[in-house]
Amino acid sequence: MEYEEILPEIIGKNENKILLLVLDGLGGIPHPETGKTELETANIPNIDEFAKNGSCGLSIPVLPGITPGSGPGHISLFGYDPIKVLIGRGVLECLGIGVNLGKEDIAIRGNFATIDENDIVTDRRAGRISTDENKKIVDLISKNIKEINGVKISINTVKEHRCAIVLRGKNLSPDVSENDPQKENLPLKEILPLNQEGKFTASVLNEFEKKVKEILKNVNSKAKVILLRGISKLPDVPTFQEKYKLKSACIATYPMYKGISKVVGMDIIEVGETVEEEFDKLEKVYDNYEFFFLHIKKTDSMGEDGNFNGKVKFLEDVDKKIWRLKKLNFSAMAITGDHSTPSVLKGHSWHPVPLVIVSPNMIRDDIERFSERECAKGILGTIYAKQIMYLLLASSLKLGKFGA
């Protein structure tokens, strides 16, 4: 990313405070009956007031037409290149359940699966065993396997047939193949090193799988082996402190977002479940940090569920609380989303996300409503999510001149 070449030369430090407020899955597309999106339907006078006082635009999460997962969606908002800084699926699974990962740890997504007597995978999800059954099996494996060749192994329940595994030790590498045959009625694969560095890890994982098989052989469950997938470690990226000289805090209710924030070196603020509690915490820690990432989850959940009215209602709930932000003295504040989650599509989408940046050092435009179609006419235009951090830094006067 071009920014990285010039940032060290221009990044400065002052006491100005920045807020990045992310309403997960914020954007939508029109409801076929009303022709209006969730934001267009919602009565959100306080958020509209921010739009009125700010510079509006749309944010492209990755590239036009590309729908991001939560990883790339947030990595972009944090100002990193989402195509270069990849968060592996194993890492994301661990972060999502709140498992701590060290820089050198290997994180793995596991699927409990059923095999027959010839090691042929007959059910890649072990009949979607219950989460309770999963917990019992994970307990059993945890008791019996603690270490292999000096590598500490921990296994954690995710839900149903899914688990997450962490290897901790020396000389580990994610450069190994997976053992998932991808389709049923094919044999479980051997884990192979992809290069010299992967040899030791492959041997540890094959030994682990052998032991799991022995343990589960006589257990009354469809779970007989674990398909090991998304074998990965934390991306090696500079932290917010290193990159932006920012002391930064994450206020989020879901483990996944705390996890991604930790990857970029934010302090994770403990907080309850509600938006109210998140704003309480923001006020409480306001003096201690220069950058705040506040993540609100349910816009996305409602969209994923196809609950158009629920998303509208939740936006209105957030709106009722958001006026509190006006009392805090942010030099620059962005309200946006990591991607759109249109209720109509019941999932993440590629549509550019409404964005407003409020700062005394930005030019306010004549947009009066915070919505997809209004923000498209804003003064910021349609920009890439990875550029937003730089506008926040600039408008809080933390960036010096590039070149003489």
Add this chain to the structure above:
Amino acid sequence: MEYEEILPEIIGKNENKILLLVLDGLGGIPHPETGKTELETANIPNIDEFAKNGSCGLSIPVLPGITPGSGPGHISLFGYDPIKVLIGRGVLECLGIGVNLGKEDIAIRGNFATIDENDIVTDRRAGRISTDENKKIVDLISKNIKEINGVKISINTVKEHRCAIVLRGKNLSPDVSENDPQKENLPLKEILPLNQEGKFTASVLNEFEKKVKEILKNVNSKAKVILLRGISKLPDVPTFQEKYKLKSACIATYPMYKGISKVVGMDIIEVGETVEEEFDKLEKVYDNYEFFFLHIKKTDSMGEDGNFNGKVKFLEDVDKKIWRLKKLNFSAMAITGDHSTPSVLKGHSWHPVPLVIVSPNMIRDDIERFSERECAKGILGTIYAKQIMYLLLASSLKLGKFGA
């Protein structure tokens, strides 16, 4: 191009159908007397209706300020990087007259030229001999030269002093210099290999030129040698099937556009000369493909001729026929051009081209007129032509999520 890194991970397949309708040279600039462009002058209620129901924007063919030829103009629309995927001039000359090229063939643009007794080029266009004279000479050369050192050689009339030559055989390479001195009163150059791989091809072409000279020595024509230029082969690109998993068809009346479509693996549908016939064919083959490229030529020809009223009239003609598209059930349809051809400039230009994408999965904006200045206010903003394919794939729900 960044897309290529992530596309294999996310490209899916479904039965949804996509139409890319290209009005060649669509955009214009205002007529000095009326202050209106061709599109602004034309009465095009049906095209305007698509604009009303779709998402509008402008498309930059290559980069702001860069005027593309037909090659880069279309390569971009097909979702390839026009700066990286180059179609050589020899290849384009062959495609333009409908000569079939294999992956390993060497294609060359030839100019018949006049030389004096000392091999000094005295006329680089041989007095612009007539196309008839060209044909006679090409016949004569074809009868006398069929093969050199195992390489099959075919020569084809283009028009006036221009011809196109194809070499077919083993160990051929386009890495050779040209023999055109570029200016008159300079000697004809020897063709030299640019690297080891070019040695054999250079020797074949020098031998070819020697034989041509002997044949034309005693012929009553100003054509005495051939300047060999634009020596090239087909670019090595993934096809639409490989890249997008799309079964795709080209409906175009001019050989050039059929040729470029063939480069990216489209099936070429045989069709008559008129727009009416093109739409007929589209309806006929509708069930057999997932992607359709329909190319309409005359907007560009009228612009090139500086025929402002002719371009307006032709746009109105197309408009009268375009309502038929509404009867077909495209998941996503784009109407745009490969570049602008303002009648005022009598040639291709760099101006961003009006674009509308119509899809139930896109957000329609409040644009009501399909024109340069109205589309500039649309929700798509000003995007790059190479991004359009990704919006079409996304809105026909063929792209999965990037990252977890």
